[in-house]
Amino acid sequence: MGQHENRVGTKELVAIIFIMMGVKVGDDTPPILYDVLKNAAWMGPIIIALLTAVILFVLFKVASAYKQKGLIDIVFHLFGKYLGWIILFVLWLGISAATIIDSSIYSDIIVTMYFPKTPTIIIYLLLMAACTYGAKKGFGQIGSVSWAVFPYITASLIIALVISLRNGTTAFFFPFFGPGEMEVIKESIIKTSILSDYLFLFVFIPFMKDLKSFKKASWIGLILITLILIGGIMSFLLIFDYRSVQMLDYPFHEVIRYIQLGFLTNVETLFFPFWLISSLVRFTVYLYISAVIMGRLFKINNFEYAIPALATVFVFIGYIPESPDYLIFHLRENLLNILTPIFIFLPFILWAVAKLKGDLRREKTN
């Protein structure tokens, strides 16, 4: 897989994890939660994070039995050539669909909120061209870039959230349990796949310095993501109240249009660039994961060269739906619902098979 010369360390991976999942606070993820959880939407990330923690724990158990092997090798090893291929193919379809749908949504955000006169396809092409450029540079470079932009992105997000929290009304928290306690737990579990990117991160184990730094980064990342998601969802709720916030397509962008920094109005132009950079990095990682899995599936050794072609296909598929408001949002929700069982059960199946094969025990005696 090349790239061994610049492996990724803990801090870079924390940055990647944060940008992949924490930045979802700025897209249509909060509305998906508001839709079902109403004003208890901020509890969603807590439940999702707890469940993810369990899944991560199981995955680490499996991963530590195979030292430096990544998800791809583990799946092939445990399920054999054919069944393994099918499972990986499903995963590849999952990550590719996520890339296509999310990138389509992001270009829609850019067009509707910032550049209403520019054709969507141009924005989309530019977005993906930049991501292709990044992805071709390899995982080491992606890690460095993520770490370089991480402080700015976090700072701009936190400033935006703190200002909006100050404008909020705490009474909007109530009725405290929103649609009902059981409903909150049930719907949160269905939406667990918001953090399913974690599963795909396990592909990167061979690119890491060691498994220990991978574990450490995953835990730190999980805490950061949960905090930023809770903070974001709370602050949008406290500004708009649950009925209004449900109706917004992109609450983050509405909020940065509403808040003022002292005498400064129209501050969205201060936050937009950072958000844009984070989305670029995000899709770069997505594209790269997709290319890595595809490389193994179809035996393309120099998969980096396939990235531009892959990106082009993604753009064209992503551009097919004529109205993102309807189709894409539904696709995204459906995709999340489909990915959830995979994200929850696959780790347990991996663990069970590894246990049956006796691989876990060998790890202990070593």
Added chain:
Amino acid sequence: MKRLTRVIVFLLCIVLLAGCWDQKQVEKHAYVFAIGLDKGEENDPIEVTYIIVNPDYGSQQQGGGANEPAFETITFPANDIISAKDTANVIVAKEITYDIARLVSVSEDFAKEPDFIRWMYDLTKDPEIRRDLQLLVTKEKTSDFLKNNKPVLETRPHEYYKQALERGKETSMIPFSDLLTFFRITETGEDLYLSMYGTLEKTPTTNESTDNFKAGELKASGISGQAQFAGSAVFMQGKMIGTLTAEETRLAYLLNNTLNPQGMVMTFQDPKHEKYKVAGRVSLDSPAKVKLSIRDNKSPKINVHIPLNIKIFTNHSMVNYTKDYSKKEILKKSIEKELEQKMNTLVEKTKQEYKAQPFGWSLTARKKFSTIPEFNSYNWLKKYPDAEVSISVNVRLGQFGRQSEVPKMKELRK
């Protein structure tokens, strides 16, 4: 060669910085500061009025635009405010932009239409319109209001409206009303929304209380064509249903536990002398404490406690309130009683006339329920008109002006 291609690629990227199709050149745009909405005549759904500001006006280097006015107002029929941008270009040379728009003004007639809300939602569609836009209701046609309101000293409209509305909010004569709050309260449908109220029409009336007037009712003279902003327009579920006077607006501020108005100067009856009133700066020690209890799904019992700090400024009866503790107590009790009585009247009015309240009490009621379905089935809106409301005002008297003592009349005229 490789280097050259790189340089070329980077140079090409510079082109993108202009923003592709969305590049905007400042001098090629007409900047709308205020959008006015009126009911359309005959077949036209609405009538749009724009105040377009002149960026050249009042700048240091007045090039060719020295004699241009500060703003222009245009009115024309339209289907909606977004297509109105293009329609306006029939008369305006430059492309219309709402980038610096700060005010949406609607006429009372239009706001009272059941269909009014349909056009309001256009404002959530255009990316140039922000939710911190102020919403103003005018008594007359908004087009007349915006056209004829020509303040003498603040000639630049953005400066004038900004200051006038800011000051109005600081004195609590008009409510704080932006689009975000309008949509929020409209969508919950449980509270009344108060919007700023203004007019150019003068209809002076005589009232027993000094602050008990609405826009247009203040007997002011000496200035021509200047608008009055006072009181509020009451909206229920996106439709205007009435008005509140400036005093009622102030009381509504005090009764709302999510607001914390500071520094409104009010007048109260002097308990020692019927003829005179005392003026005092009223501030809240803390926002009103609203206690709400609901038993057996019946109408709520609402207890409101308002801790006020009042600095008395005038003393026309020349009674020694400062030194005489018992007289001070009398004044305190009298103010408390007066405020409580006025607040009770206002609450009764909201119960009888509007069947809903603008004090944000539904938010307190929400705390009594653990889930949304429970709260919805309680049906707050139905229960409010029968609510038992008890209000207690607690006054702490602060300073009595710069010089606290005044001589007794008897001593002065021996």
